[in-house]
Amino acid sequence: MSEKSFSRREIIAVVTFFVLAVALGFGAYRTGIRMAGTGSGAVVAATPASATPDGQALFVGNCAGCHGAQAEGGVGPALGEAAAWSAPEFAQAVLNGVGPGGRALAPVMPHFAQTGLDGAPATDAQVEAIRTFIQGVQ
Numbered sequence: 001m002s003e004k005s006f007s008r009r010e011i012i013a014v015v016t017f018f019v020l021a022v023a024l025g026f027g028a029y030r031t032g033i034r035m036a037g038t039g040s041g042a043v044v045a046a047t048p049a050s051a052t053p054d055g056q057a058l059f060v061g062n063c064a065g066c067h068g069a070q071a072e073g074g075v076g077p078a079l080g081e082a083a084a085w086s087a088p089e090f091a092q093a094v095l096n097g098v099g100p101g102g103r104a105l106a107p108v109m110p111h112f113a114q115t116g117l118d119g120a121p122a123t124d125a126q127v128e129a130i131r132t133f134i135q136g137v138q
Ligand code: HEC
Pocket: 058, 059, 062, 063, 064, 065, 066, 067, 075, 076, 077, 078, 079, 081, 082, 083, 090, 093, 094, 099, 104, 105, 106, 107, 108, 109, 110, 112, 130
């Protein structure tokens, strides 16, 4: 009757397995702590609907094709001067195609009150964000 005992190799294999399992578990635990500090924070910081509109994104999507990426001019004129108009004057031009003093802009310039910005009705906050973006690049 032979009593089965573990070989040296079997014992080393089992010990190695446990050491690796503990190391792996601890590593995952540490990673979890790190991710709790970054990943979940990013979710909490996700842009709420009420956040300030992204003037650059709006400009790139709706205006840059004609006015240039930096509002330096293209089909439409450079907008540095217009960005210095008062907010209501600027909005009037962008939304209704009417310049200061009631000057009607050429029909090529869209009336964003009708077309909307990015497919949704334009808001004053969006127009102001665009004006602020242009002031920053011109
Ligand atoms: C399809 C081309 C086109 C697009 C798109 C366009 N514009 Fe224009 N825009 C023009 C043209 C052309 C004029 C010149 C009209 C004129 O002077 O009669 C103009 C004029 C203007 C003016 C008056 C500038 C001045 O000094 O008289 C402003 C302000 C303006 N655009 C802002 C914008 C903004 C902001 C957007 C995006 C939300 C935009 N435009 C999108 C073509 C465009």
